[in-house]
Amino acid sequence: MKINFILLALLTISFFLKAQIYTGPIPKPIGVYGADGIYSVASESFANPNFPTENIRIYYPSGISSKVPTIFYSHGFGGNNPSNIMGLLKFVAQKGYAIVFVPYQTTGVTVPERYSNLLNGFIKAARDYPNIIDTTKVGFMGHSFGGGATFTNSYYCFTHLKWGESGRFIFASAPYYSFNITQTEVQTFPADVKLLTMVYDNDSTNDHRMAIDIFKNINIPASEKDYLLVKSDTISGYVYEAIHGVPNTLSAFDALDYYAIYRHLDALCDYTFNGSLAGKDVALGNGSANQIFMPIGMKNLEQSDSPYPKYPENNYTYTCSDISNPRQAYCEGTSSVAQTENETIADIFPNPAQSTFTISCKDQNFSFALYDYSGRKICSENDVYQDITVNTENFSSGIYFVRITLKNGKQWTEKLMINKTSFKK
Numbered sequence: 001m002k003i004n005f006i007l008l009a010l011l012t013i014s015f016f017l018k019a020q021i022y023t024g025p026i027p028k029p030i031g032v033y034g035a036d037g038i039y040s041v042a043s044e045s046f047a048n049p050n051f052p053t054e055n056i057r058i059y060y061p062s063g064i065s066s067k068v069p070t071i072f073y074s075h076g077f078g079g080n081n082p083s084n085i086m087g088l089l090k091f092v093a094q095k096g097y098a099i100v101f102v103p104y105q106t107t108g109v110t111v112p113e114r115y116s117n118l119l120n121g122f123i124k125a126a127r128d129y130p131n132i133i134d135t136t137k138v139g140f141m142g143h144s145f146g147g148g149a150t151f152t153n154s155y156y157c158f159t160h161l162k163w164g165e166s167g168r169f170i171f172a173s174a175p176y177y178s179f180n181i182t183q184t185e186v187q188t189f190p191a192d193v194k195l196l197t198m199v200y201d202n203d204s205t206n207d208h209r210m211a212i213d214i215f216k217n218i219n220i221p222a223s224e225k226d227y228l229l230v231k232s233d234t235i236s237g238y239v240y241e242a243i244h245g246v247p248n249t250l251s252a253f254d255a256l257d258y259y260a261i262y263r264h265l266d267a268l269c270d271y272t273f274n275g276s277l278a279g280k281d282v283a284l285g286n287g288s289a290n291q292i293f294m295p296i297g298m299k300n301l302e303q304s305d306s307p308y309p310k311y312p313e314n315n316y317t318y319t320c321s322d323i324s325n326p327r328q329a330y331c332e333g334t335s336s337v338a339q340t341e342n343e344t345i346a347d348i349f350p351n352p353a354q355s356t357f358t359i360s361c362k363d364q365n366f367s368f369a370l371y372d373y374s375g376r377k378i379c380s381e382n383d384v385y386q387d388i389t390v391n392t393e394n395f396s397s398g399i400y401f402v403r404i405t406l407k408n409g410k411q412w413t414e415k416l417m418i419n420k421t422s423f424k425k
Contacts, residue, residue, distance in 0.1 A: 024254035025236045026295045033270070033282050034263025037094030039063075044129060050117040054080050054103035058125055059093040060132050067130065069137035069167065069273045070098040072122045074146030074153070076245075077176075078106050087253050091262050097269060098132050100125045111179050112399065118146070119153045123161070136166040137273045141265070144206060144244065147175030151214055155181060158190050167272040169194040171265060174203055174244055175211050176318060177325040180399060182415045187219045194272050195225035196264060196283055201310075202232050205244040209320030212307045213330045226284045226291070227307045230260045231299040240298065259294055260301065309333040323371070326401050329411045345412045346404045352417035353392055360387040364406055370416070371401045392418050 022028060029035045039061035048056045060068060071092055075085065080103035082089060092099040102121030104114045126133045138157070142150030154170050157163040170193060197215045199208045208229075215227050230242040240256050247257045263282065270279030285291030287303040294300050309332065313319040320331035346361040359368055361384075369380035370390070378395065381388060400416045 021253060023252055024238045024240065026255040026259075026298065028255075028258050029263060032263070033267040033279070034258050035266075036091065037061075037096060039094050039096055041090050041093040043093075044132070046124075046128065048103060048117075048121060049124065050113070050120055051080075051103050051105055056103070056121045056125055057082055057089075057101045058098055058129060058132060059089045059101070060098035061093050061096050064132070067132055067134040068096060068098050069139070069269065070100060070126075070133045070135070071139040071141050071269075072100045072125075072153075072157075073102075074118050074140070074142035074149045075101070075103070076144035076146055079143075079146075080104065080106070085247060087257060088247055088262070092265070095266060095269065097273075100133070114145070115149050115152055115180060118149055119156060122153065122157070126163075135161070135163045137168070138164040139169045139171060139269065139272065141171040141173070142175070143173040143247070145176045147172040148178040148210065150175070151178045151186070151218075152181040154193075155185055155189060158193065159188075164190075164193070168192065169196070169268055169272045171196045171198070171268060172211065172214070173198045173247075173261070174200055174206050175214070176206050177210060177327065178214060179326055180415075183217065183327075183330070183413065186214060186217050189219055191219070191221070193220055193224070194268065194284060195220045196268055197225070197227045198230060198261070198264070199228075200230050200242040200244060200246055202242050203244040204315060205317050207313055207316040207318060207320045207331075208307075208309050208311070209313070209331045209333060210318075210325070210327075212309060212332055213320065213327055215307060216332070217330060222305050223286070224284060226286065227304050228260075228264070228292075229302040229304075229307075229310075230256065231302070233298045235297045255295060255298065259298070264291075323377070326371070326413070326415075329403065329413050345406060345410060346414075348402055348414055348416060351414075352419040354418075354420055355393055356389050356391050357416060357418075358387055358389045359384070359402065359404065361404065361406075362386060366407070367405045369403045371403065372398065392420075396420075 042060055042062040044058045045055045048054055082101045089099055100122055102118050104117035126135050140150045140154035150170055150172055158168060197211050199211050232242040233240045247261050267279040267282035270276040271283055281288050281290045292301040292303055321328055346359055348359055365383060365385050367382045370378045372378055395418055397418055397420045402414050402416050404412045
């Protein structure tokens with residue numbers, strides 16, 4: 001099953017980047033967003049309750065006398081060693097912020113367990129280190145598998161824990177599928193969340209349609225979100241590769257990291273946490289010169305308010321329309337999936353279900369399919385009129401997805417919880 005493998009491809013990223021030494025002909029930025037900060041870096045390391053062999057770590061500015069805005073980072077699949085992205089972790093702390101790094105298992109666990117591992121680690125860090133972490137000013141940043149998880153976990157922290165009420169953002173980099181989040185939830189993020197979505201032109205791993213789906217469907221105003229595409233370059237014989245691994249790249253630590261990622265993250269923090277309009281112009285500049293600028297010789301970034309996929313799905317290992325993607329119905333620019341309408345087209349009850357659930361679609365013929373969390377089809381039925389009741393006695397408790405298809409091609413997907421703890425035979 002594809003979801004169980006994410007993954008060796010997803011991310012061979014960065015198992016062995018031992019010493020991150022800056023390389024390439026273009027020097028680091030100085031005196032602007034993206035320049036190294038003034039703080040020395042301190043760190044805390046403590047037990048990870050869901051992954052005993054890998055500690056949770058917090059990197060923060062040394063010598064602080066009060067708590068600071070904090071970024072919660074979700075790494076790519078297989079990237080559970082923080083040395084893989086030590087450049088980013090240190091950069092954030094040097095700028096005066098804290099960043100939390102939570103490793104999660106890649107084998108022997110389910111996708112929901114990985115998401116929970118990340119979320120529980122973030123919550124534990126915030127609760128155990130209130131002298132460092134300011135949960136009123138937070139950012140959620142993630143790459144690849146972690147990029148998809150970032151939307152689900154940030155939604156929980158924003159809406160249930162009320163984190164970020166004085167400033168909050170999401171920075172999603174080359175995101176993989178987003179599980180355990182419904183279309184309703186995507187469209188009910190707090191109105192003050194800022195979003196920066198970044199993809200890489202030569203990424204052949206994750207279909208850009210996954211990033212485009214969430215970017216377009218999320219209810220964040222256009223003025224508070226941007227979609228950026230980073231391009232590859234060769235300068236003086238040195239290759240800057242805008243591939244899937246950036247910034248967790250095995251081969252380099254260079255101007256792509258600083259100018260494309262760190263610079264925009266720095267500016268996004270300044271705008272979100274301090275209200276800086278100069279920061280907004282760089283991070284969320286709607287295509288401004290300051291936003292898309294790259295050093296002389298490098299191609300500028302591409303910005304879009306309404307991105308559309310540049311390449312066909314067969315360009316990627318993990319395609320948006322694959323059944324493993326619970327948001328398959330929202331993919332854009334594919335021939336295999338009809339465009340989904342946002343409105344609800346059926347009722348599903350009870351939800352959570354115990355022994356049965358019913359799908360009701362008034363005065364309509366429809367088909368339905370039920371998928372488990374990994375994207376495996378559990379059951380289906382064609383040409384149903386108005387309603388159908390499904391027996392769940394042989395199903396395990398957990399999260400499922402019900403996909404409804406009308407005869408006119410409209411589709412709708414809804415999350416279904418099956419909870420059998422109180423079910424008696």
